[in-house]
Amino acid sequence: MSTAPPAVEASALTKTYPGKVTALDGLSLTVRPGTVFGLLGPNGAGKSTTVKILTTLARPDSGSATVAGHDVLRHPDRVRRAIGVVAQRSGADPVATGRENLLLQGRLYGLRGARLTARVQELLDRFALADAAARPVKTYSGGMQRRLDVALGLVHRPEVLFLDEPTTGLDPEARTAMWEEIGRLAGDEGLTIVLTTHYLEEADRLAERIAIVDRGRVVTTGTPDGLKAELRGDTVQVELYEAPGEVDARLLATALGEFAGIREVTLDGRRLSARADDGGVAVPAVLAVLQREGARAASVTVARPSLDDVYLRHAGRRFADADSVPALAGGAR
Template identity: 60%
Template sequence: MAVPSGRLALEASDLVKTYGPSGRGKEPVRALNGLNLAVPHGTVFGLLGPNGAGKSTTVKILTTLSRADSGDARVMGLDVVKSQNAVRLAIGYVSQKSGSDVDATGRENLVLQGRIYGLSRSAATRRAEELLDRFGLGEAANRIVRGYSGGMQRKLDVALGLVHRPQVLFLDEPTTGLDPEARADMWAEIEKLTGQDGLTVLLTTHYLEEADRLAGQLAIVDRGAVVVEGSPESLKASLRGDAIQIDLAGASLGSQAASLLSRLPGVREVVVDGAVVRCRVDSGATAVPAVLGLLDDGGVAVSSVTTSRPSLDDVYLRHTGRSFSAAELADESASRRAA
């Protein structure tokens, strides 16, 4: 399917999606609240946000598995509602849960996937062999998938998404539940996708390090909308100076510490998260003595203080007013209440 080179690989405009109440006394859940997205060709584009931010709902709409209440979305220039079949042929989709048949072998899974997409048996077999070799699954090709490790299963899932040579690959939280070694191995495989295949990859993740490492461009999603977008480096560079994290002796001291720090010249963006206070300064090395002296004079006991260069967590804090970890806890609590 030929697509003009100037066209975006993925486009979403003002997407709104509300899920009805799951039971008596429950409130409807607004999963997307006017989400906008523009993804160029041939890049790994990250959707970064805590669980419940709306990332998976966005993917479901773009992959034709769900419909938005309002708004428009296109994949390779194709409307996801009007051209569903064409969209499905243009994409590969790796969901959070494995889509393989655990009672079949790795080779059988791949050949079946190829046949479903219309490949002849010989072509499907050749493609299966290519992918088994590419993902280092050749020795396990004739083993039942139920016996695969978590990392091997995820490699097979990605291979299944590539069988028909899609133009866009969706990876929805691809490393959730993997141990650190398997996660690093999967990262290496994802990094090869755009270079070897010229694919556009949409990656959803709630791992800050994963987004920082893999995404050429990313959008931070919070409460169903994109709050900021850019490359990881440009987003971090937009935060001038250093971050200071102050661990207090008790959570009750947070508001007092914030009040004191807000009066100190050069200190900005003061945020309290329980017994932790975060702020930004031009130079951490010169600001820390003044910060500690001010808090000590004000009777605020400090357990520890650290300084760091800007991170994606700092970017998230700047644009949402809460830390990433606090957002995860809040959104998980909201999801449980809605369930």
């Protein structure tokens, strides 16, 4: 039995912007057809640059990529006909109505007459925009605009839909509604969705497989549950009253690592993290070491592995810390 070719495949993509800013540093990934694939990473990790290359809006300095079986450099026109793109910023005309935007998008892809009219009405109904179809888009709420953006990307029934940070800027209610809609899209036969996000919960909830991107590279890939399962046991996190000095931090990490069942000890300022076979058993031992070394604990938490823990293991820093670094601060976009 033959295996279907990848819907998206990228190999060793590199991209450097003026000022020697490295956006991509040998990024590679493979997306199976009919799946939701998440590119998860902090702001500035290289996700948007990857999408720009895969959607023919930018050229890599080196490397190769295919989308829907078409080479993005040799056959960009074929790629564009096969994809839908929902960018971070809305592409809808704010003065035109929702229906007018959809009609124009359909005409750009060669749809005409009754076929176009039926497709536009189908999308207006599907995305709960029928009642607002005659209103200018500038009167839409943020959630309505994002639903229209997704509808615009689907007018021509693409093989691959790119959603670049689709819920950024939405309030919690609108974000949840968009998650539900993306979940329904995932059930469309044959549609492949490539989702970029810097929300851990979004990737965990929506993506069948994820690639964690950091500093322009894919540091690990797999299913969310599979990646978390690789981290055996529990996560123990301790918030200290004071950050230890460099020497004290090394001594503390060494002392904790001597206990059976405690491993992967990291110290970042006042935050101590460790993996433990049994978090409940490990906590008293951790507190005893802290007391012996003169470090005071302000709080202790025990939790099952999360994607944040996966990121820490493979990128060497907490996701929130990486996400707080401004884009282009010597790294990717």
